Amino acid sequence: MFGNKTKTLLQFHNHHQIITTKQFSFLSCLPKTPSLNQIKQTHANAVVSGLHGRTVSHILSLLLSLPTLPLPYCLSIFHSLSSPSLFAFNTIIRCHAKSPNHPSLSLSFYSLMRRRFPYLRPNQHTFTFLLHACSKANRVPVILAQGSLLHAHVIKFGFFPHVFVRNALIHMYFECSCRDSSKRVFDEDALLRDVVTWNSMIAGLMRNGDIVDAEKVFDEMPQRDVISWSSMIMGYVQNGNLEDGLECFRLMRERGVRPNEAALASALSASAMLGLLGYGRFIHSTIESLRLRVTIPVGTALVDMYAKCGCIEMSRFLFNRMAKKDVWTWNVMICGLASHDHAKEALELFQRFIGEGFRPVNVTFIGVLSACSKAGLVSEGRHYFRLMVDGYGIQPEMEHYGCMVDLLGRAGLIDEAVELIETMEVPPDPVLWATLLDACKVHGFVEMGERIGNKLLQLDPNHDGHYVQLAGIYAKARKWEDVVRVRRLMIERVNNKLAGWSLIEVDGRVHRFVLGDRDHEHSSDIYKLLETIGLRITEACHSAKHLTCFA
Known part of the structure; x- marks a missing residue:
C-alpha cells in the first residue's frame, strides 16, 4: 500500500498512463509535506535507479505536483523531461499562474505545448489555469487580447460547457x-452555473460599482453560501454603502450563516467608519459566541473599530492580547493612540514597532506625525518627517503635509508652514490652507490670515467654511466692514450647500436622517415625540423662570 501523498499524486496524474508499483516506491516514502532535500533525494534515486526514461519521466511529472516545490526547481525538472506529458505541462502552467511575479509565462508554456507537442490536447484544467494567469496581467489591453484568444481556444476544443472554465x-x-x-x-446557459459562477458575478459587479445589478444577481441565486454573503458585504463597504453592508451582515446572521474572515473584517470596518460602537460590539460578540478564530485581519479590524468608536482601552487590550500582528495591526494602534491624544504612548509604540523588525509605511508616519501634532511636539515632528523621507524613502503624501502644517500652525510657526506648503512636490490641497487659516485666527495673525483666506477663496470659491473662517478673523480684529463684505460674498457664491445628515443605531439597525426628513417609516411617530420633547423643554424653562421670580 502507498502513503496518502502517493495516492494524491495518483489522482492528479493522467489516467491514461500506466504507473507501476516499482515506479511509486520512490514516492511512497515521502512525508506529507516533504522538504526540498527529501524531494531532491527522491529525484536523485529515480535518476540513478536504472529505470528506463519513460518511467523516470512519469516519476518526475508527479514530483512537479508537490506543493512545497520551489518554482525554479520545478522548471529544472520540467526541462529535464524529453517528452513532457499534459499533466507536466498543466503543472508548470499552474505553478506560473500562481506566481506573483511571472504569471504571463503560463501562456508561453501553453504556446510551447501547442507548437512543439501538437499531439497533446489541452483539457479543462489547462484553460482554467491559463485564464487565471491571464487575469493577473498588469495592463488591461494585455488581459483582453490574451483572454479573448484563450476564449476562442476554449470554444475550439469544446470546453465551454465546463463550469470551471466558464467561471474563469x-x-x-x-x-x-x-x-x-x-x-x-x-x-x-443558465443550466451551466454553480454557486461559484453566481459569486463571481456578484464580486465582479461590486468591483465595478454596479450595486443594483449585484443585488439582482444575489436575489436570484438558487442557493447562497458564505462567499455570496461576504461578497455583498465587502462590495457594499468598498462602495461606501456602509449601512447596507451592516444590514447585510445582520441578515446573514438571521439566516444562520456562519461569517467568514472577509465578512467580519468588512462589517467591523463599516462600524468603525460610522462610529457605531453598539454594532461593533454585536460583531465582536458574534465572534466570541461562535468561537470563531481571530485572524490577524479580524483582530486588526477589532482594534481599529474600538479605537475609532472611542474605546481606546478596549482597543489597547485586544492589541496586547493578539499573539501575531502585522504592519497594519501596529498602524491602527499607533493611529488610534494618536487620535485619543496619547502621543507619548503612540511614539513609544512606534519605537517598539521598529524594534520588532517591522518596516514603517506611509500610514505609520501619519499616526506618528498626528501624535506629534496633537501634543505640540515640534522638534519630534520635524525629526520623524525627515526620518520618513531620508531614512525610509517614503515620499510625503497630502496627509503627512497636513499633519506637519497642523503641528506648525498650532505652534504659531505660520511662516514655516507656508514655506512647507509652497515647496511641496504635489499641488497643495485647499484643506492645508484652511488649516493654516484657522491657526492664523487662533494666534491673531490678521494680515497673514487675510492673505491665506483670499487665496482659499480663489482655490475653492464654493466652500462656505472658508468664508466663515475669514470672517471670523476679521471679527476678531474688529474689522466689521470686512466681515459684512465676506458674508455677502458667501451668499453670492455659495448656492448649493449640501444638507448635513445624522444616523443612529437601534436594535441592530442603522437609521439615517437629514433635515426635514419625512421618508422614514416611523417619521410621524418621531415628529410627535419631538413635539412632546419640545413642550416639556418649554415647560421646564417656564418653571425655572417662575421659580426664579420667587427666589
Missing part, C-alpha cells in the same frame, strides 16, 4: 472591465 472566463473579463462580456458568458 467571467472572472477574466471582469478583470479587464468587460462587464458585458462577463454577463454574456454568465447568461449563455
Whole structure:
C-alpha cells in the first residue's frame, strides 16, 4: 500500500498512463509535506535507479505536483523531461499562474505545448489555469487580447460547457472591465452555473460599482453560501454603502450563516467608519459566541473599530492580547493612540514597532506625525518627517503635509508652514490652507490670515467654511466692514450647500436622517415625540423662570 501523498499524486496524474508499483516506491516514502532535500533525494534515486526514461519521466511529472516545490526547481525538472506529458505541462502552467511575479509565462508554456507537442490536447484544467494567469496581467489591453484568444481556444476544443472554465472566463473579463462580456458568458446557459459562477458575478459587479445589478444577481441565486454573503458585504463597504453592508451582515446572521474572515473584517470596518460602537460590539460578540478564530485581519479590524468608536482601552487590550500582528495591526494602534491624544504612548509604540523588525509605511508616519501634532511636539515632528523621507524613502503624501502644517500652525510657526506648503512636490490641497487659516485666527495673525483666506477663496470659491473662517478673523480684529463684505460674498457664491445628515443605531439597525426628513417609516411617530420633547423643554424653562421670580 502507498502513503496518502502517493495516492494524491495518483489522482492528479493522467489516467491514461500506466504507473507501476516499482515506479511509486520512490514516492511512497515521502512525508506529507516533504522538504526540498527529501524531494531532491527522491529525484536523485529515480535518476540513478536504472529505470528506463519513460518511467523516470512519469516519476518526475508527479514530483512537479508537490506543493512545497520551489518554482525554479520545478522548471529544472520540467526541462529535464524529453517528452513532457499534459499533466507536466498543466503543472508548470499552474505553478506560473500562481506566481506573483511571472504569471504571463503560463501562456508561453501553453504556446510551447501547442507548437512543439501538437499531439497533446489541452483539457479543462489547462484553460482554467491559463485564464487565471491571464487575469493577473498588469495592463488591461494585455488581459483582453490574451483572454479573448484563450476564449476562442476554449470554444475550439469544446470546453465551454465546463463550469470551471466558464467561471474563469467571467472572472477574466471582469478583470479587464468587460462587464458585458462577463454577463454574456454568465447568461449563455443558465443550466451551466454553480454557486461559484453566481459569486463571481456578484464580486465582479461590486468591483465595478454596479450595486443594483449585484443585488439582482444575489436575489436570484438558487442557493447562497458564505462567499455570496461576504461578497455583498465587502462590495457594499468598498462602495461606501456602509449601512447596507451592516444590514447585510445582520441578515446573514438571521439566516444562520456562519461569517467568514472577509465578512467580519468588512462589517467591523463599516462600524468603525460610522462610529457605531453598539454594532461593533454585536460583531465582536458574534465572534466570541461562535468561537470563531481571530485572524490577524479580524483582530486588526477589532482594534481599529474600538479605537475609532472611542474605546481606546478596549482597543489597547485586544492589541496586547493578539499573539501575531502585522504592519497594519501596529498602524491602527499607533493611529488610534494618536487620535485619543496619547502621543507619548503612540511614539513609544512606534519605537517598539521598529524594534520588532517591522518596516514603517506611509500610514505609520501619519499616526506618528498626528501624535506629534496633537501634543505640540515640534522638534519630534520635524525629526520623524525627515526620518520618513531620508531614512525610509517614503515620499510625503497630502496627509503627512497636513499633519506637519497642523503641528506648525498650532505652534504659531505660520511662516514655516507656508514655506512647507509652497515647496511641496504635489499641488497643495485647499484643506492645508484652511488649516493654516484657522491657526492664523487662533494666534491673531490678521494680515497673514487675510492673505491665506483670499487665496482659499480663489482655490475653492464654493466652500462656505472658508468664508466663515475669514470672517471670523476679521471679527476678531474688529474689522466689521470686512466681515459684512465676506458674508455677502458667501451668499453670492455659495448656492448649493449640501444638507448635513445624522444616523443612529437601534436594535441592530442603522437609521439615517437629514433635515426635514419625512421618508422614514416611523417619521410621524418621531415628529410627535419631538413635539412632546419640545413642550416639556418649554415647560421646564417656564418653571425655572417662575421659580426664579420667587427666589
